[in-house]
Amino acid sequence: MEESRDSWIWFLVKLRDALSIDDLYSWTFMSDRQKGIVEAVSCCMPGANHRFCLRHLYSNFKKLFKGKELKDVVWVVGKSYTQTDFVRYMEVIKSISRDAFEWLSRIPPDTWSKHGFDPLVKSNDIINNWTESFNAWIGEARAMPIVEMLKDIRKRWMQKIYYRHKASIALRSDLLPKVQAIIDKRSREARAIKKAIGRKQGKSSDFAQFWRQSVIWA
Structure with missing residues (x-):
């Protein structure tokens, strides 16, 4: 099917119905700027976020x-x-x-x-490189008949969910490892801060204390 405003509207209506999308404001679409897609998303998914x-x-x-x-x-x-x-x-x-x-x-x-x-x-x-990664991840399943393809993808997802669950049990905090690493790094950097330069109404501003209290929200 050639990509056009009408073909994108057809696809998005089918997607909306298949996923039972009611609360459009909680959905975000990412795409390129191909012909018709901007108008189609605006028409079929009013209120949804659309990124390029x-x-x-x-x-x-x-x-x-x-x-x-x-x-x-x-x-x-x-x-x-x-x-x-x-x-x-x-x-x-x-x-x-x-x-x-x-x-x-x-x-x-x-x-x-x-x-x-x-x-x-x-x-x-x-x-949206992750879409290309997903296509590579499902590999040979893409060439299978539709039922076999869905079964294969379902099995792959079950395996991924299982291994990620095992990894999550081993986490040392409620934060993801990359986020925790950033906070740890900023906390170490904050130790070197002594006191901010400048005074307000005769009182010095202790920026170091503020920073140490704020890194957790970074």
């Missing part, structure tokens, strides 16, 4: 604007967690190429930069 894969977005960007400097800054902009950083690095892009800046400015920031993502969505992914 930054890898695909940059693939289109680099056809018009080449150079490693621009490439590096575009990825920094996409990974920016605050509006301040977003604006700062967009200005860097403008200083390199005003046309590149204007091209990116036409794309809503909440579809491709982390700072604009809905804070209620517990995912900060900006690329």
Whole structure:
């Protein structure tokens, strides 16, 4: 089936019905910017979040604007967690190429930069490489008849869930290992902080104490 607005609407309606999607606000879609998909998601899934894969977005960007400097800054902009950083690095892009800046400015920031993502969505992914990883993971099952394919995928998921459950039992905290490692690293760095420079109303500001209390929320 050729990709178009109508074909995407057909697919999304089938998906919505198959998954019994009622609360659209709790769903986030990530895609490239292929013909018709933006309009289709808006039509069939009003209220759902829709992100663009930054890898695909940059693939289109680099056809018009080449150079490693621009490439590096575009990825920094996409990974920016605050509006301040977003604006700062967009200005860097403008200083390199005003046309590149204007091209990116036409794309809503909440579809491709982390700072604009809905804070209620517990995912900060900006690329959908995991879909390609999934396709590689199911391997030969893709060529099986539909029933056998689903059985094979189900077995793979059961095995993955089992092994992840075993790994979770061995965790030393309620946090994932990568998150715990970040907090541990910042806690060690905080020990070197003595006292902030500056005074307010005659009282010194103990930044070190504030930092030590805050790292757990990082």
